Amino acid sequence: MGKLDEMDMEILGFLQENGKRSYTEIAKLLKVSEGTIRTRINRMLKDGVFEFIIHMDPNKIGLNVQVIIGISTKLGQQEQIARTLNQFQEVRFVGAFSGRHDLILQAYFKNNDDLVDFVNKDLAKMDGIISVDVSIELKQYKDCFSYIIE
Amino acid sequence: MGKLDEMDMEILGFLQENGKRSYTEIAKLLKVSEGTIRTRINRMLKDGVFEFIIHMDPNKIGLNVQVIIGISTKLGQQEQIARTLNQFQEVRFVGAFSGRHDLILQAYFKNNDDLVDFVNKDLAKMDGIISVDVSIELKQYKDCFSYIIE
């Protein structure tokens, strides 16, 4: 999988501003042909460099309780716990981390009851969890997906 | 801003699988006209229900150090600190939380040096920060954007 060159990064730069930009428009901006942009975008998609998605506002679709949960796990059980967490639709993000918590996850719930059920039933059932540290989001200041620095 | 009905949620359900689906395709799937899908998508975009974006793999664009940082702030200075954090390109997410940390942020860096600079220079300069708890991502298990549960 070849490395990205300057033009690839510029294409990503335009797309991160607006995922709906057309090949044609980007081609005009970069003064190359439409086919060039198309080839490069398809290659990057194939290589998993990026994907076209939608970003929904959780609150607007009824997911009003957003949390970040730090989990300490018993040695050797981290991976298995992470895989179990993966399977929950409510869980948006799971990662293994160095630092205070072994695993950190982000999850969205309709309401507090659903969160409490998740923590007290689903998490409580899992073997190998030492401790759980729940942080409930009170206010969101930033949630952006444009992290190419030009 | 009206509430979303069943068809809106179905449209979001299709788009969350693939942000490139066409009006035409979704229309066929839901057995309505293309114009209906277009009208509804445009209304949801106007209302901020969702947006079309790309999701880049940080590692594939050279951002190999991903962190979650918890920050404890002095009373009354949280908002101002959050706004300062917003301005950093490296910072992808900032929220105010209940729990152990007042603010939690997610950020991506090219390398450890850039992370260290951010923590020891940028964060250290900010007034009102009591403590900082850096967790470095070792492995990502899940990072998905499909959180409509059907």
Next chain:
DNA sequence: AGTCCTAATTACGAAAAATGCAGAATAATA
């Protein structure tokens, strides 16, 4: 029921974009 009003849906032609490929240009290697 019937009328009025509003919002949602459909229909359709025109413009724009995506797609599939062939051929030209470019770069890389021997």
Next chain:
DNA sequence: TATTATTCTGCATTTTTCGTAATTAGGACT
């Protein structure tokens, strides 16, 4: 320089989007 592989361009075809007008559906009210 010749050769090969890769990238880029140009163009015809198909598909999608877009603008808009006509139609339909659903209330609210008499």
